[in-house]
Amino acid sequence: MGYALRDGVSFCEVNAQLIFLDTRADRYFCLDALREAEFRALIEKPGHQAVPPRLQDAGLLIETPGAGHVAACPPAYAQASVFDDTQPLRLDRPLLDALVRLALVRRSLRRGGLGRILHRLRRAKSRLPEFHDSALPELARLARDFERTARLVRSHDQCLSRSIVLTQIALSRGLAADLVIGVRLNPFAAHSWVQAGSHVLNDRMDSVRTYTPVLVL
Secondary structure, eight states, X not given: OEEXXXXXXXXXXXXXEEEEEETTTTEEEOOOHHHHHHHHHHHHSTTSSOOOHXXXXXXXXXXXXXXXXXXXXOOOXXXXXXXXOOOOOOOOHHHHHHHHHXXXXXXXXXXXXXXXXXXXXXXXXXXXXXXXXXXXXXXXHHHHHHHXXXXXXXXXXOHHXXXXXXXXXXXXXXXXXXXXXXXXXXXXXXXXXXXXXXXXXXXXXXXXXXXXXXXXX
């Protein structure tokens, strides 16, 4: 017997504390000290004990017939950013398409549709080859084009919707990119960005380096 994270749940460790993201419920949360200790013990020695009742109530894990695998979100090692828009603003088809996508994604997020959005992104990405460095110039161009939307619609505190849309655009062009959701503590904050290999596409390095990825899609 083994264990796996329930679909839609991921986690990371920040300052020796586990932070969970449940995309179905659209929430971040931590466990109390006892549940966190039980969770750590369970994933370190899978198959040797039943899921404690307190963890069953938390709904984080499912039993698997095989060994299963429960692991924290892998790090997304960003080393550089291509975020630097110097292009003049012009209303062209890519810009209009991006504005429409933003409106649709923001409406979906307001209605609690994060899980559905991520499911569609994961499915679309599964059909594409993995990222290769040769695709970076085209992805950088798409990111710079997309950044023009910030001059026309609100971009402050909209990192999730904007990162989702940029990922959508990249995937629609047949280019694999990673949507990253990161968290930090003291005080708690969450942030999202798009990454291609080790390059951040839609943010500055100073903005993302303080966050630990809790989900990389």
